Amino acid sequence: MLFILRRVLSTVPVLLIVALIVFAMLRLTPGDPAAALVGNNSNSEDIARIRTSLGLDEPVPVQFVRWAGKALQGDLGESYYMKQSVTHLIAQRIGPTLSLSALTMLITLSIAIPLGILAAWRHGGWLDRSLMSFSVLGFSVPTFVIGYLLIWAVALHWKLLPVQGYTPINESFSGWLSHLFLPAVTLSIVYLALIARVTRASVAEALTEDYIRTARSKGISELRILVRHALTNAAVPIVTVIGIGIGLLIGGVVVTETVYAIPGLGQLTVDAVLGRDFPLIQGITLFFSFAYVLINLLVDLSYVLLDPRIRY
Amino acid sequence: MVKWLISRCVVAVSFAVIGFAGNCHAEDSSKVLRIVPQADLKILDPIWTTAFVSRNHGYMVYDQLFGIDAKGQIQPQMVDTYTKSPDFKEWTFTLRKGLSFSDGQPVTSEDVIASVNRWAKRDVFGQVMATQLDKFEAIDANSFKMTFKTPFPMTLEALSKPSGNANFIMPKRVAMTPADQQITEYIGSGPYVLKMDEYKPGAKIVYLKNEKYVPRAEEPSGTAGGKRVFVDRVEWVILKDAQTQANAIANGEVDLIEWMPADQYAALKDNPKLELLKPTPAGSFDLHLNHFVPPFDNPKIAQAAIMAVNQEALMRAQMVNKDLYRPCVSIYPCDSPLASTDTGYFTGKPQFEAAKKLLKEAGYDGKPVVLLFPADFAVLNKFPPVLAQLLKQAGFNVDMQSMDWSSLVTRRTSKEPADKGGWNMFITGWGPGDMMNPMFFPPLTGNGEKGWFGWTTDPKLEQLKADFMAAATDDQRKKIAKELQLQTYQTGIFAKVGDFDYITVVRKGVVTGLVPSTVNAFWNLKKN
Numbered sequence: 001m002l003f004i005l006r007r008v009l010s011t012v013p014v015l016l017i018v019a020l021i022v023f024a025m026l027r028l029t030p031g032d033p034a035a036a037l038v039g040n041n042s043n044s045e046d047i048a049r050i051r052t053s054l055g056l057d058e059p060v061p062v063q064f065v066r067w068a069g070k071a072l073q074g075d076l077g078e079s080y081y082m083k084q085s086v087t088h089l090i091a092q093r094i095g096p097t098l099s100l101s102a103l104t105m106l107i108t109l110s111i112a113i114p115l116g117i118l119a120a121w122r123h124g125g126w127l128d129r130s131l132m133s134f135s136v137l138g139f140s141v142p143t144f145v146i147g148y149l150l151i152w153a154v155a156l157h158w159k160l161l162p163v164q165g166y167t168p169i170n171e172s173f174s175g176w177l178s179h180l181f182l183p184a185v186t187l188s189i190v191y192l193a194l195i196a197r198v199t200r201a202s203v204a205e206a207l208t209e210d211y212i213r214t215a216r217s218k219g220i221s222e223l224r225i226l227v228r229h230a231l232t233n234a235a236v237p238i239v240t241v242i243g244i245g246i247g248l249l250i251g252g253v254v255v256t257e258t259v260y261a262i263p264g265l266g267q268l269t270v271d272a273v274l275g276r277d278f279p280l281i282q283g284i285t286l287f288f289s290f291a292y293v294l295i296n297l298l299v300d301l302s303y304v305l306l307d308p309r310i311r312y
Numbered sequence: 313m314v315k316w317l318i319s320r321c322v323v324a325v326s327f328a329v330i331g332f333a334g335n336c337h338a339e340d341s342s343k344v345l346r347i348v349p350q351a352d353l354k355i356l357d358p359i360w361t362t363a364f365v366s367r368n369h370g371y372m373v374y375d376q377l378f379g380i381d382a383k384g385q386i387q388p389q390m391v392d393t394y395t396k397s398p399d400f401k402e403w404t405f406t407l408r409k410g411l412s413f414s415d416g417q418p419v420t421s422e423d424v425i426a427s428v429n430r431w432a433k434r435d436v437f438g439q440v441m442a443t444q445l446d447k448f449e450a451i452d453a454n455s456f457k458m459t460f461k462t463p464f465p466m467t468l469e470a471l472s473k474p475s476g477n478a479n480f481i482m483p484k485r486v487a488m489t490p491a492d493q494q495i496t497e498y499i500g501s502g503p504y505v506l507k508m509d510e511y512k513p514g515a516k517i518v519y520l521k522n523e524k525y526v527p528r529a530e531e532p533s534g535t536a537g538g539k540r541v542f543v544d545r546v547e548w549v550i551l552k553d554a555q556t557q558a559n560a561i562a563n564g565e566v567d568l569i570e571w572m573p574a575d576q577y578a579a580l581k582d583n584p585k586l587e588l589l590k591p592t593p594a595g596s597f598d599l600h601l602n603h604f605v606p607p608f609d610n611p612k613i614a615q616a617a618i619m620a621v622n623q624e625a626l627m628r629a630q631m632v633n634k635d636l637y638r639p640c641v642s643i644y645p646c647d648s649p650l651a652s653t654d655t656g657y658f659t660g661k662p663q664f665e666a667a668k669k670l671l672k673e674a675g676y677d678g679k680p681v682v683l684l685f686p687a688d689f690a691v692l693n694k695f696p697p698v699l700a701q702l703l704k705q706a707g708f709n710v711d712m713q714s715m716d717w718s719s720l721v722t723r724r725t726s727k728e729p730a731d732k733g734g735w736n737m738f739i740t741g742w743g744p745g746d747m748m749n750p751m752f753f754p755p756l757t758g759n760g761e762k763g764w765f766g767w768t769t770d771p772k773l774e775q776l777k778a779d780f781m782a783a784a785t786d787d788q789r790k791k792i793a794k795e796l797q798l799q800t801y802q803t804g805i806f807a808k809v810g811d812f813d814y815i816t817v818v819r820k821g822v823v824t825g826l827v828p829s830t831v832n833a834f835w836n837l838k839k840n
Contacts, residue, residue: 039362263515
């Protein structure tokens, strides 16, 4: 309990440092939000007026203190463009990203872990070699290539699924699934390669341990040995990679969201950066930082459940 | 075990796919029109920004006092009748009866005055009009009067201005919002109502038919005439990726793409289920030069840079297909009434030897000219590498600096020398509504630091603009427009790169009724 409290409290300085660095970097990066906001037909005077109205002509430390003061009260400010609160915009976009991440992980884990175990079990066999080849392919082919190929085959050629868009799960489960299936498959190919590879390596190592030989000599079935003994003992590195994968998924689905037009956090981040929407960039960065810290905490806590020898 | 697992996986996936495949187009409805707009709609105040997508949103929700028909003629829209004094100083207007905003409140003269005043604080031409305006007063709830200090024959042009900041009418309480702040209430008297609870920038923007809208009896024509609505709901679906746009319309998931991405032309034109239309006049690309700092503060060096322009090479690189562009030397679009071929030395074809000679005469010191390169902006990012090569062939040293569009629009505000964070040249595009009238065209300024980026000082150009504004007939205006063009090239303010077509893609036989207009009009559309 003390560990959890300590970890949660440790997020405060992390978030503060992240906020400070992001705030400073944004002000040092070329690009004036006011110039981007007013459009092509405006002149320097218009831009200067907008800078003043946004408070961008004030000294940077003053801007930071004002923003940080509000952020401490849970107010991350308002988007320069959309005139909506940053928290509202993040809340609006988190659903698609979480849905996509969850479905991707579901597909990935339900395939990668069995494949990894089988490859370790048949170490050096055709399945193992096929898995390794697939891993290289999965890592090497860019996501957008996989995405476009899947769209061409499944959506345009066979007309089985839609090309783009997103339907919230509370509106229609089938709509949600039909819109997210292809993007999730696209993304899962990369993670499948990663997690299957790590599973294979960890389980293969566990299978060389003495307790496996003991279990086999006791006549325990191979399935039970693989799942109950090998996988459980190989779980820590696998869970670590899954944790990293989830973190990467939440913040790194930009290309997939763009190809499939899913209105998630990835697209929101890119738009905010290209438009120099400072409050939005700051808010999203803080959110991502918090999400990473939380995921890491959950991964650390899962170690205790997976390996009784680990204590904090 | 392996076979068992594989077979189970295949069955499960197949089941899932077949199970929900039927939902692909389940949401489709003939009363919902899905449009892919040119960009994401992030700013809902069309007076606060000049972004085209915000302007188009304005045309959905708001109406104008006057519209411009398909022939380019100004026609009353919200106005019923008007009078003008022989000296063009006094103008009186009467609104159509029965006009009301979507919240049910009637449109009054007070709403009009507040709206026009706010517009005049933001718009380039509105600011010119405001300096001439002596009194702007309501006669009664339906009539108002404008009195100018000097003759102002372009009053109707101001009130019908189609682009930049179009002159939209809002309720007084909304229009009283300071011009440098965005409005927060989106009530208009136009053909549609914005469904605010479904407003999701980056995803979807929804409009419903405005039941309170009173269309004119005339047929729709340009931004004039009756703006009738034949669908229950219009959805702007935000698709940023060009390939995704093409896939979505080919699959019937969207009905109309406002601006076809040039690189999708070949694929889309061969699709028998789609129709490619040109509902708006051509737009243009221009090369803009910074006259505030060396070397283009010397008109001869500016002329030398303009002589390097090879319109065919530049336009082919950017627009990919010859069907989508035309070389055009006029500063106005070549299909517009003011276009002329009197451009002096500018031919749109490279004149490298003449340029080198001019550079020598002008004493160009060989310092690199900074060419801004918006690498992230697909609509413009093929031009700079070609232009850099052309300039080198003309004798310039070129420093092409890569950046994103936001950095470019910031950089161009800098008046510092090019080697100290400033700039010398960049290319951008303009819509037909920006260029149809020299008074509307922001780069056509000779008033130095008060003008558009580039800050040319050219009193003769300003005088010609004043003459154009005072001209009472079309013939007079056409003559002055030609002189303005010659003066533009003489001073080397900017150079035309070429005209391009805005192609709108619709599902053939499914979407009909697209109205030809200076701006994209989304009324009168039927989904069959």
